[in-house]
Amino acid sequence: MDIASPCGGKAPVDPGSVKEAVEVAKAFLADPQAAKKLENTLVLENAKDTYDAYFVVSGHRVMWDLAVHTPLHRLLSTGYTRGAVVAAVCHGPAALVG
Secondary structure, three states: OOOEEOOOEOOOOOHHHHHOOOHHHHHHHHOHHHHHHHHOEEEHHHOOOOOOEEEEOOOHHHHHHHHHOHHHHHHHHHHHHOOOEEEEOOOHHHHHOO
């Protein structure tokens, strides 16, 4: 599993979401490998187009940034066309607009 964002680098995580996180999310955030990936996300434009699945997370920033992020649209379209799972939750479906 890799984590990517438009500019790469540290992923902005809403402190309120961390505070209210369910146990599985808390376990993920406590995992050193996951924490390292959240601190240094891949640049979306450089993400591989060979993953088995793509999952777009929620967040207000996601809704605005990813709805117009052409590299992500190409990545998701390529994945979907070859049969990869493409999924999104809450505000994440805004990334599917393009």
